Amino acid sequence: MTTHSHSVGVVTPQCAHFDEPLPLRSGSSLPAYDLVYETYGTLNAERSNAVLVCHALSGSHHVAGTYAGQAKSTGWWDNLVGPGRPLDTNKFFVIGINNLGGCFGSTGPRSTNPATGKPWGSAFPFVTVEDWVDSHARLMDRLGIQQLAAVLGGSLGGMQALAWTLRYPERVRHGMIIAAAPKLSTENIAFNEVARQAILTDPEFHNGDYYEHGVVPTRGLRLARMLGHITYLSDDAMADKFGRKLRHGEHRYHFDVEFEIESYLRYQGDKFAGFFDANTYLLTTKALDYFDPAYAFEGDLEAALAAARAKFFIASFSTDWRFSPARSRELVFALLHNGRDVSYAEIESDAGHDSFLLDDPTYHAAMRAYFQNIEV
Amino acid sequence: MTTHSHSVGVVTPQCAHFDEPLPLRSGSSLPAYDLVYETYGTLNAERSNAVLVCHALSGSHHVAGTYAGQAKSTGWWDNLVGPGRPLDTNKFFVIGINNLGGCFGSTGPRSTNPATGKPWGSAFPFVTVEDWVDSHARLMDRLGIQQLAAVLGGSLGGMQALAWTLRYPERVRHGMIIAAAPKLSTENIAFNEVARQAILTDPEFHNGDYYEHGVVPTRGLRLARMLGHITYLSDDAMADKFGRKLRHGEHRYHFDVEFEIESYLRYQGDKFAGFFDANTYLLTTKALDYFDPAYAFEGDLEAALAAARAKFFIASFSTDWRFSPARSRELVFALLHNGRDVSYAEIESDAGHDSFLLDDPTYHAAMRAYFQNIEV
Numbered sequence: 001m002t003t004h005s006h007s008v009g010v011v012t013p014q015c016a017h018f019d020e021p022l023p024l025r026s027g028s029s030l031p032a033y034d035l036v037y038e039t040y041g042t043l044n045a046e047r048s049n050a051v052l053v054c055h056a057l058s059g060s061h062h063v064a065g066t067y068a069g070q071a072k073s074t075g076w077w078d079n080l081v082g083p084g085r086p087l088d089t090n091k092f093f094v095i096g097i098n099n100l101g102g103c104f105g106s107t108g109p110r111s112t113n114p115a116t117g118k119p120w121g122s123a124f125p126f127v128t129v130e131d132w133v134d135s136h137a138r139l140m141d142r143l144g145i146q147q148l149a150a151v152l153g154g155s156l157g158g159m160q161a162l163a164w165t166l167r168y169p170e171r172v173r174h175g176m177i178i179a180a181a182p183k184l185s186t187e188n189i190a191f192n193e194v195a196r197q198a199i200l201t202d203p204e205f206h207n208g209d210y211y212e213h214g215v216v217p218t219r220g221l222r223l224a225r226m227l228g229h230i231t232y233l234s235d236d237a238m239a240d241k242f243g244r245k246l247r248h249g250e251h252r253y254h255f256d257v258e259f260e261i262e263s264y265l266r267y268q269g270d271k272f273a274g275f276f277d278a279n280t281y282l283l284t285t286k287a288l289d290y291f292d293p294a295y296a297f298e299g300d301l302e303a304a305l306a307a308a309r310a311k312f313f314i315a316s317f318s319t320d321w322r323f324s325p326a327r328s329r330e331l332v333f334a335l336l337h338n339g340r341d342v343s344y345a346e347i348e349s350d351a352g353h354d355s356f357l358l359d360d361p362t363y364h365a366a367m368r369a370y371f372q373n374i375e376v
Numbered sequence: 377m378t379t380h381s382h383s384v385g386v387v388t389p390q391c392a393h394f395d396e397p398l399p400l401r402s403g404s405s406l407p408a409y410d411l412v413y414e415t416y417g418t419l420n421a422e423r424s425n426a427v428l429v430c431h432a433l434s435g436s437h438h439v440a441g442t443y444a445g446q447a448k449s450t451g452w453w454d455n456l457v458g459p460g461r462p463l464d465t466n467k468f469f470v471i472g473i474n475n476l477g478g479c480f481g482s483t484g485p486r487s488t489n490p491a492t493g494k495p496w497g498s499a500f501p502f503v504t505v506e507d508w509v510d511s512h513a514r515l516m517d518r519l520g521i522q523q524l525a526a527v528l529g530g531s532l533g534g535m536q537a538l539a540w541t542l543r544y545p546e547r548v549r550h551g552m553i554i555a556a557a558p559k560l561s562t563e564n565i566a567f568n569e570v571a572r573q574a575i576l577t578d579p580e581f582h583n584g585d586y587y588e589h590g591v592v593p594t595r596g597l598r599l600a601r602m603l604g605h606i607t608y609l610s611d612d613a614m615a616d617k618f619g620r621k622l623r624h625g626e627h628r629y630h631f632d633v634e635f636e637i638e639s640y641l642r643y644q645g646d647k648f649a650g651f652f653d654a655n656t657y658l659l660t661t662k663a664l665d666y667f668d669p670a671y672a673f674e675g676d677l678e679a680a681l682a683a684a685r686a687k688f689f690i691a692s693f694s695t696d697w698r699f700s701p702a703r704s705r706e707l708v709f710a711l712l713h714n715g716r717d718v719s720y721a722e723i724e725s726d727a728g729h730d731s732f733l734l735d736d737p738t739y740h741a742a743m744r745a746y747f748q749n750i751e752v
Contacts, residue, residue, distance in 0.1 A: 026629040126629040186614040186637050187606060193638045194602045197645075200631060201595045203579055219577045226570045227603065230563060238562040244668065251666055253402040253502040255576055255658065259665065261562050262569045269573075282631065289635065290627055292620065 005084030008040040011065035013105060016139055028125035031114060035139050036105030037061045037097040040081060041089030049376035050093045050145045052136065053077065054153030054160035057284050058276060060104040063096035079359040086368035091376065092149065100135050101127040101283040109279030110211065122208030127283060129291045133163045137171065149374055150174035154356035155323065156284070159291050166293055169309040174374055176313040179320055179356035181327035182301050183292035188322065191231055192285040195224035199278045208279055217278045222269035224281055229268050234319035234352030301334040311341040313370045315363065317355035318348045343370060381460030384416040387441035389481060392515055404501035407490060411515050412481030413437045413473040416457060417465030425752035426521045427468045428512065429453065430529030430536035433660050434652060436480040439472035455735040462744035467752065468525065476511050477503040477660065479653035486587065486653050498584030503659060505667045509539045513547065525750055526550035530732035531699065535667050542669055545685040550750055552689040555696055555732035557703035558677050559668035564698065567607055568661040571600035575654045584655055593654045598645035600657055605644050610695035610728030677710040687717040689746045691739065693731035694724045719746060
């Protein structure tokens with residue numbers, strides 16, 4: 001199917017300030033906060049065509065389009081969102097929000113703590129997926145959106161979409177959960193913990209208050225990202241792309257780049273460490289670890305999902321070993337046992353966890369069809 | 377089958393000094409060196425019952441038994457080696473050797489560089505699996521062993537066993553390769569690279585010459601080991617052992633141990649960083665990366681293995697995702713295509729890569745049967 005589609009074009013982020021304190025699951029609260037967000041398309045008169053897109057670990061509110069004068073600033077899910085794209089902005093009003101604790105404009109550890117006049121740093125409270133959902137619900141109130149046509153997200157964003165359907169069942173008509181899981185596995189937590197320890201033990205972390213020292217725990221953040229990247233790719237994708245290709249065509253016997261995969265990981269690590277905030281990385285991995293709707297139901301996922309009223313679209317990717325198809329199927333079965341409507345797509349893909357960001361034709365066709373059937 | 381078996385008891389390491397320089401694959405050479413080794417059982421009159429056991433990344437010459445007065449100093453493959461055990465020391469003369477570049481007595485980066493009177497540190501040359509085999513062959517000469525009944529090893533040790541059969545085809549009757557692979561995959565190299573970067577970027581690494589600074593890059597080594605541990609275990613084994621068990625029975629929202637898996641990894645990392653040498657870790661992961669018998673044959677593994685004359689025992693474990701059964705099967709097929717005798721055991725085990733160190737009954741029964749059929 002050839003579809004005439006194009007980018008949403010130049011976009012501008014907006015900022016909403018909230019003065020009402022946000023109670024957090026940890027027992028703490030955030031006294032006041034900003035949420036940075038973007039919108040694409042037009043909210044209809046009935047305010048019934050809004051789709052909230054939740055971001056993953058390193059994502060942001062910048063889902064689609066580019067910023068004026070920055071040709072390379074394309075949003076992270078631009079291939080999905082736009083006029084004529086699977087999430088069609090001719091039909092839907094699409095919203096991207098940077099999570100609290102983030103480092104792209106919403107209040108986070110880098111923001112000024114009103115109590116001290118200094119960056120929050122280590123004093124920034126732990127935020128959970130449910131806290132994010134609560135803060136996003138307030139922004140929906142502000143935008144006059146009582147009910148979302150859909151909440152969509154991949155990976156951690158998928159967990160947020162799930163949390164929306166449980167925390168505000170009447171405010172979500174469709175929960176769209178891509179490449180996610182009902183909770184992290186032990187191995188998932190283990191990888192997060194190594195990444196965190198890389199940051200926490202970096203001498204320039206200064207217990208989270210590195211801003212005041214004029215340094216950044218670059219080494220730790222770089223390692224965390226290198227490790228993360230391995231888990232985002234499939235074994236096969238790495239083998240196809242890099243194999244055992246040598247930088248110099250021969251073994252040089254040194255610790256500089258010998259195999260091309262080393263160069264790729266270092267590049268990704270360096271790039272990420274240059275813009276991402278280490279405290280945000282720590283808080284986000286913790287939010288991932290804690291997410292577990294079944295926790296309050298003694299591990300009974302079916303009981304945990306009984307609150308949901310939405311219809312669901314769930315997708316997984318064959319070579320995703322971070323959140324394998326089996327993890328999505330757990331969700332599917334628990335929802336079906338609750339009598340929910342569930343569309344499930346298990347997509348053949350070589351690209352591992354990262355598949356959810358790519359424009360695989362089968363995947364995008366399934367998303368397109370689902371969105372087309374959503375009534376607004 | 378109940379078998380009367382016991383430990384080899386108290387053992388004592390020995391040291392062999394070599395004054396003849398060892399040419400290395402890198403083009404460098406080692407002017408003189410020590411090899412530390414242990415033996416169990418008795419060399420028969422025909423000198424035909426010797427079995428060499430090669431160690432993996434963090435192993436040593438101390439394969440079996442305990443040291444006098446150190447009850448907890450059990451060798452790393454003690455469950456396999458001893459009177460009445462699968463590798464029966466009533467029949468075989470078993471030899472364990474610490475690899476060059478190691479940190480348990482054989483010449484390595486912590487040893488004194490005769491040219492400077494200081495520790496080798498960063499000046500220690502890169503050593504490869506083939507270099508280790510050459511050095512081990514010289515020790516066999518010294519011990520008067522012209523031909524080994526078998527060379528046995530797991531993981532990196534299995535690669536050494538394979539290299540023996542290719543480099544000294546007439547000197548090995550049986551190559552026994554457990555939980556190994558003909559070469560590292562891209563993902564394997566990627567994990568090694570993250571571990572190396574953790575060490576190389578540790579401020580206390582001092583470019584490899586940390587001995588002179590009176591410090592040790594503990595943080596980097598600890599991270600390397602934590603990461604390694606994840607790849608040694610299966611997803612299922614971790615889930616069974618730790619699941620999402622909480623240290624305090626509730627979420628505490630801090631960066632201290634929350635989930636028991638975090639505690640386990642930190643403990644393993646701390647313990648390892650307390651005794652292992654960071655330079656040895658670096659050199660050993662590089663030796664793993666470089667190992668690839670097919671490299672000189674344009675990737676043709678069958679051609680690469682044509683030199684082998686030994687019979688083979690190969691074993692893999694169903695949940696080993698570091699070196700999966702598919703990797704062992706590559707070896708099996710390439711050897712069969714060369715007309716070699718190959719026994720292959722694919723063992724059902726929950727324990728991942730670490731399975732090769734455990735005394736799974738099926739696995740040990742297969743090893744026992746194979747050793748029983750070796751004529752001496």
